[in-house]
Amino acid sequence: RILRLQLALSLVSFSDLTETRVALERATSAAAARQRRPEPLVRAQKVLDRMSDASDQDTFNELDTDFHIALAEAGGNGLMSDLTVAIREAVHSPIKSAELAVSDWPGTRRQLVDDHVAMLQAVKAGDAERAARLTEKHIRSAYATLLHE
Numbered sequence: 001r002i003l004r005l006q007l008a009l010s011l012v013s014f015s016d017l018t019e020t021r022v023a024l025e026r027a028t029s030a031a032a033a034r035q036r037r038p039e040p041l042v043r044a045q046k047v048l049d050r051m052s053d054a055s056d057q058d059t060f061n062e063l064d065t066d067f068h069i070a071l072a073e074a075g076g077n078g079l080m081s082d083l084t085v086a087i088r089e090a091v092h093s094p095i096k097s098a099e100l101a102v103s104d105w106p107g108t109r110r111q112l113v114d115d116h117v118a119m120l121q122a123v124k125a126g127d128a129e130r131a132a133r134l135t136e137k138h139i140r141s142a143y144a145t146l147l148h149e
Helices: 002-008 014-035 038-053 057-074 078-101 105-124 128-147
Strands: none
Touching: 014 057, 014 078, 014 105, 014 128, 038 057, 038 105, 057 078, 057 105, 078 128, 105 128
16 A cells, blocks of 8 residues: 555655565465465466456456465565565556556567466476566566557
8 A cells, every 4th residue: 555655756766666576476476386385376377277267357457366375475575475465456456457558458468478377387397587577577678569669
């Protein structure tokens, strides 16, 4: 709530929030690959399966958030999971608006799903460095596509 308020008040730039998200989610993906807590990984797979079929942006956005939170929880660090939730809530509206404005939503959705598949595969394989690298690439690519930054 505090991060969402700060973003709304322009106390935290979206660029700073993005850099913080990259650092945080690199760490949570690497931790998930090391810990591989089963329940969150099963949940991440179920969410990913639903993402593949989600044609509307609202549903996709919710599932996307659920996926990233599940990966954070798979790492077993409660504080990092809570921070992931807070940051995802803070960026929810700008991402949702950007998804609604994308001219080729089916193509963009397909690329985002492919990114998530690769991230989850790296986590399940226990490859912490690859999981972190793919997560950063995904976040930066998605922001570049959706927000033209």
